[in-house]
Amino acid sequence: MKWTTANVKHPNYTAKHELYVGTHTGSFKHLTPASEKTPHGQTNLCQLSSLDKESRVTSLAFGDDAQTEILLGRAKGAAELLSLGEENTSSSVNFSCGPIVGLARYNNKLIAGIGKGTIQCLEPGSASEPVTITTGTQIDHLRQCQQARSIVATGGKERQNNLKVYDLSADGKQIFTSKNLPNDYLQLEVPVWDSDIGFVDGPSVLATCSRTGYVRLYDTRKQRRPVACFSSEEHGMSFAALVARGNFIYTGTTMGALKAYDTRRMKTHVHTYKGFTGGISDLHLDETGRFLSSASLDRYVRIHDADSTVLLYQCYVKSKATKVLIRHLEDEEQGTVVGEDDAKQVVNESLKQNKVAKSTPVDDEYEDMFEQMPVVGNSDDDSEKEEVNNEPTKKSKQKRKAANHTAKTKKKKA
Known part of the structure; x- marks a missing residue:
């Protein structure tokens, strides 16, 4: 397109x-x-x-696996909970000053990542003060693992705010913190800025992108440093958004480039999505x-096909x-599904019909009468018609033979 x-x-x-x-x-x-x-x-x-x-919207996420609740965070520290269904209801929760960079749900509590470097846990409707977990001085994003909802990860700018993973079921205990790459050839520290985070189908493997132009893959079971990394010095490769699934990491830049990377080979991108x-x-x-x-x-x-990179939908908002x-x-219209009771009824009805068919008596005289009846197409009239139709063909053949014989005799006399 x-x-x-x-x-x-x-x-x-x-x-x-x-x-x-x-x-x-x-x-x-x-x-x-x-x-x-x-x-x-x-x-x-x-x-x-x-x-x-x-009132700028700074965070948006689903609150449950069924995707019936939306968590919306704003720059002024207000969070809204919207339930999707026949009756759309909403409620609001106010956190401390600072933009909300991520929202999550765990054990009926609302978890919010505050841009100033804290994670606050608060139960909606309660008058108690939120439980605060300090993560650093500044964070850019908070992400919850969908497979293990007690695990959340944060990341931000500078080395003290790098990727960190927390377990909410253990009172917010920090279970992992990343380690930066070794110094460059000038023995200078590699800049760190984790602008977005994504869990790769589980709580152990994470992917991060940076405003400084790198995409990194971490495995918390192996080491603190990334197990795979893509780095680019091209102008405009400043990553701002990331989402991961399976073997692919999808990243968006501040210059309008959307690319996909394969976690098995992070040397270069495998897909590019256009239209931005x-x-x-x-x-x-x-x-x-x-x-x-x-x-x-x-x-x-926009909506793209992740495999073929085709632009499927675009709307101006x-x-x-x-x-x-x-x-x-x-799905409002659901197909008719046959249950076990309905299937049993169908089987019973078919069995009854078979029993009725087998129980009907057989009339021997009626069957003999049909066997003695002549077969259609063997009557004498048909044979006579065939003989009549064959007569003209025989006469024409005899005339042709006589004409050929006279012609031959004339040639010999000449």
């Missing part, structure tokens, strides 16, 4: 998805690409009159890992998109 700034939906994109988008102005929007009539229609889920300069004109602020994969959604500062949200979530719509 060619580059374009218009709203686009690929004709082969038939997956049932919906998008939740947070913007720089603080608005929170809902899009339904699966809609046939209005695939680019937008619905605001918050009151625009209550927004101010500090602004910096990429957030990435999110659907449950299957096939559809990659992205939020960009060019005021567009009128504000700088900072966070995005992709979710499968619940």
Whole structure:
């Protein structure tokens, strides 16, 4: 598909998805690409009159595995909990001053990563003060492991705020901290800036990206230093967003480049996704890992095919998109499934029909009458017709033979 700034939906994109988008102005929007009539229609889920300069959406995540709850964090330290369903309800929780860089749910508690370098745990609705865990002086992102929800990771700028992993089930104990690479050839310290973090299908393997142009892969079971690393000195390779799944790491840069890396060979990227004109602020994969959604500062949200890199969907959201979530719509029309009771009834009915068919008496005289009846096509009339049809062919052959004989005799006399 060619580059374009218009709203686009690929004709082969038939997956049932919906998008939740947070913007720089603080608005929170809902899009339904699966809609046939209005695939680019937008619905605001918050009151625009209550927004101010500090209402920027800085964090967006699902609160449970069923994806029925959304956790939204803002730059002014306010967190909102939105439940998805027939009745959309919302509640708010206020944390200490500072932007919320990550939200998570564990044991009915809300865990928030504060940009000033702390993790705060608070139970919504309680009057008690939040439990605080100090992680450093500044963090850029907090990420929760989906396979083990008690594990969270943080990362930020400078060596004292590098990648750290905490276990919330052990009162926030720090179980891992990364170690920087050795000094360069000038014996200078390699700069550290973990701008985003992602768990790779488990709590032990993590991936980080940096504003200084590197992507690193860590295994907490082996060593503190990265087990694989990609580093680039190209201008514009400043990574701002990351998401990982399986053997692939998807990263977005501040210059509008979206690339995929294979964890088995980190020398170079394996895919490049096109269509961006602004910096990429957030990435999110659907449950299957096939559809990659992205939020960009060019005021567009997009969905790419993770394998073929085809742009499937693009929508203009009128504000700088900072966070995005992709979710499968619940199937309203479900196919008819035959249960065990229904299957037993069908089997019993078929058995009854077989028994009735076998129990019907057989009339011997009726069967003999059908056996003695002549077969169609063996009557005398048919044989006579065949003889009549063959007569003209025999006469024509005899005439041809007589004509040939007379011609030969004339030639001999001559």
